[in-house]
Amino acid sequence: MLIFFATIKDEQSRNKLEALYIKYGKDMFKVSYRVLNDYQLAQDAVQAAFIKLVGNLDKIDEINCNKTRAFVVIIVRNISINMYRERKRRNHMSLEGMEDALPDDSQMIDEKLISMEMFSQIVSKIKELHPAYSDIISLKFFYFYSDNEIAKIFNITQENVRVRLYRAKRSLIKLLSQSEELIENGWFFGSESGG
Incomplete structure (x- = not known):
């Protein structure tokens, strides 16, 4: 993540992103992990969320407020849901293979x-x-x-x-x-x- 921040030329934007990461990075990871249940993918989702935040920094006036927390949580949640769907689509099994993969219950x-x-x-x-x-x-x-x-x-x-x-x-x-x-x-x- 630090390498990504270093690529941002505008110091004010870089400082704002770093402050967001310090304040909300763990919360964003938790939300993403709940959706994806995969450590690596959750990290990727958080990084993708920060990439998206670069284009939306003008919508964030104050770092330490509930509105900002909700905004970043919703962004990472939506990215995580999209990643989950994409993973599900790629891992789509044939119907014949599904019976073997699912536990046999009632x-x-x-x-x-x-x-x-x-x-x-x-x-x-x-x-x-x-x-x-x-x-x-x-x-x-x-x-x-x-x-x-x-x-x-x-x-x-x-x-x-x-x-x-x-x-x-x-x-x-x-x-x-x-x-x-x-x-x-x-x-x-x-x-x-x-x-």
């Missing part, structure tokens, strides 16, 4: 494939939400942040976190209920009222 291979496909569709629908909603759902359910940690990131109260999370879930349910693929596959059974 769930049939068809059910596992459907579950993976539905998970992808749900993630896709989360991305369609308003950014504030998709970010709060991601932090809560994919990265397992507590309400208190999310409140600190967004500089809001825990009660406000719960309200936003409730609204985000309602919006997601509405999007999912409109998804013909999920309805056809029998995943979405009814309305928000539990019908």
Whole structure:
């Protein structure tokens, strides 16, 4: 990472990036590792996030604030998710080989494939939400942040976190209920009222 910083000619930008790395580097690595579950890939994702930050330094006014922390965490999270998808795509096995790779338990291979496909569709629908909603759902359910940690990131109260999370879930349910693929596959059974 130090070699990358040394290549930046503008001293002010270099100093800002170094300060971001010192302050948030470990947090960024943790977020990336949770997604990728691979030490080397998580390091690569953090480095890619800093490369992306070079073009977005004008959006960062203050280093030590929750808004900046949320910004860098979301960047590294998105890069990590893209890396995970790319790795998954490259490692795609044939259906014949899948039966040998998956443990033999009560769930049939068809059910596992459907579950993976539905998970992808749900993630896709989360991305369609308003950014504030998709970010709060991601932090809560994919990265397992507590309400208190999310409140600190967004500089809001825990009660406000719960309200936003409730609204985000309602919006997601509405999007999912409109998804013909999920309805056809029998995943979405009814309305928000539990019908």
